[in-house]
Amino acid sequence: MMLKLLIALTFIAMLASLAAGAGFLLKDASSSRRTLTSLKLRITLAVVLMLLLIYGFSQGQLS
Template sequence: MLKLAIAVTFLAMLISLAAGAGFMLKDASRSRRTLTSLTFRVILAVLLMALLLYGFTQGILT
């Protein structure tokens, strides 16, 4: 279950990265969608690190 959560979080980060790149190329300079995408990606990165830390400290991941 934990490995699935890690994989889903990583895939969501990749999707957010691609969306942010698309927003940066297509949107006008006043659009906030790129910033929102970056904020979401940072939150996902923190979540991914927390899941990995939990998995390693509990012995679920080796």
């Protein structure tokens, strides 16, 4: 149950980072690095999500 909650929270954080990145892209000047920071965070969250899914399937907690 805890693993599924972590997966859901990671996915929601990825969506929030995506929305923030889109907002930064539309509002910020071209010299702003907030869009790049948002992308780095989203990539990190995607890796964490993949690791959680691999762990869950390998341990039989996810079917």
